[in-house]
Amino acid sequence: MRTALTELTGVRHPIVQTGMGWVAGPRLVSATANAGALGILASATMTVEQLRAAVREVKSRTAAPFGVNLRADAGDARDRVRVIIDEGVRVASFALAPSRELIAELKDAGVVVIPSIGARRHAEKVAAWGVDAVLVQGGEGGGHTGEVATTVLLPQVVDAVDIPVIAAGGFYDGRGLVAALAYGAAGVAMGTRFLLTSDSTVPDAVKARYLAASVKDVTVTTRVDGLPHRMLRTELVADLEKSGRVASLTRAVRHAAAFRRISGMGWRQMARDGLAMRHGKDLTWSQVLLAANTPMMLKSAMVDGRPEAGVMASGQVTGLIDDLPSCAELVDRVMTEATKTLDHLHAEPEPEPEPGPGFSPSGD
Template sequence: MSAAALHTRICDMFGVRYPIVQTGMGWVSDARLTAATANAGGLGILASATLSYDELARAIADVHARTEAPFGVNLRADAPDAARRADLLIKERVRVASFALAPKPELIDKLKSAGLVVVPSVGARRHAEKVAGWGADAVVVQGGEGGGHTGPVPTSLLLPQVADAVDIPVIAAGGYRDGRGLVAALAYGAAGIAMGTRFLLTTDSPIAEAVKRRYLAATVTDTVVTEALDGVPQRVLRTPFVDAIARPALPGRRLVRALGNARAFRKLSGRSWLSLLREGRAMRGHGLRYDQVLLAANTPMLIRAAMVEGRPDAGVMASGQVAGLIDDLPSCAELIERIMAEAEAVLERLA
């Protein structure tokens, strides 16, 4: 592997200088962080799940005002207005549409026909094969080390498995922070790396300083995977608040807490009670209790309490295990420059 290997298929596909992606994190990946990543030569992805349609339109305009480089927007494929948001991305000349859940083939076709690159995120080989068959241009594969919703298979096993199974570019996520990781991912067959926690811990990240300090103080064993939030495994920083949520409690007490969070999320997001109930009805199909349904529907409020309001002990902080290896807060430009220099040094040493 030579230094030329650091210019991969996704560099040309996305129109970026380096094979580095900043993931779309709710309440974190705002216009500033997205544009800072784009200006540094990576692919910045704007998070939209916690934004209303009008807020998303303003955020996209803000990114355009900050950079002329390509960037992406992360959409919820199951959002009631997903098609309308897709139209907005097309209208505003967004380069990449990323998804945490697999979009339907019709939505993929719609975006691709308009010239967008479609990149879903998956946590299993069969899901990668499915979206590749539906026409996705590339796929982000997150191993169990990653933050937020995650699976049980570590990146070192999942990544080569998926790379062998599909012909589209595979972007590795879960456990990446430096140039050594980039070279390792390329050796496993990836076309680049995607990082969430590492970009969260930059000076361009909008989260509160108290929360950043909590992340920096974490060790590799200070995260926990819990299903208590929405019935699906999520990796978050361990705190007394998270332990309390995961601890068995009387359903009535949980319901009161969940209702309060739901009321606050509905006010901020503009969502109607009807839409929350519809979403909850779908979740009931997964066997969740009603208090779990409400907690799942308003988990964004728990994340907001920590990330936006700066109350790490009163909210939820999604985190990859890699937080335990991060001890500084560079800018996005400094971070990406350092990763690429480290990767080149590793290749030179191996040669």
């Protein structure tokens, strides 16, 4: 199935595995790439050198194209861009709009630039800056999210820009891919569906929590970092919703200290990154600290296997997922179902039966 996305990135299928922190590591990305989809390596939870090592590990596992996801507001974003260029990574994706300068630097090196956006005006802005495509996430998607549903946001963006649009938020099967193509998208991006594969390194106990969840077990809260964040309801989320300012600040400082040890970042850089994530919002200092070290809260569940002590970003589709296929099985299933759906839509209708002897339109 050739679309503007497959032509742009060189993958076989118009499917993207999103760059989920602590989840989209070398094993998942290479498995996705070998399956013919676009795997995106998450770099926000890595140091620059860890990122370089992870990129090289993916390259040792696959010769297929893949991408790296960056935080455009990170203090070392330019160093990470240099790794992408030096290592010959095909795609750079961004959780926020990158600057004109970063876009130009990447494009001059032949890297495909695909930022994620959540509003039509954001898509128009980055398109004017020269990005190659945009990934549009509707409110059904996991992690930081907006209020507008994919079915409303996607056609707005498709009509507003002349570059390929990738649809995200609420996709998990071939029917969804066909629906996105019908809206004018060039493909779909899936996070939760790839998290729930056998190639994902997320602990089995955590995957079991996802598989057991219903659609109603997914919530949106602003108490993690001050921004709307879609995730599973967990003990920690419940505590955050009920806790006062002192308890929130104490928890934030503890998590920040742990993230500082792992990332090698100084307190000043962590505070600067946290402030950058405010995006004009009136956040408390505890929320600023949490914004800078939300990765630690994700790590508790996604790496340490402690869902009761961490946050579990999740799209609403988790309530519709009940198995753990490999990436190869998942991509093959999606494409097979998409082909069958298209064949069904294109099938000629059954001819009306010819009236038999004695037939009268009036029923006489």
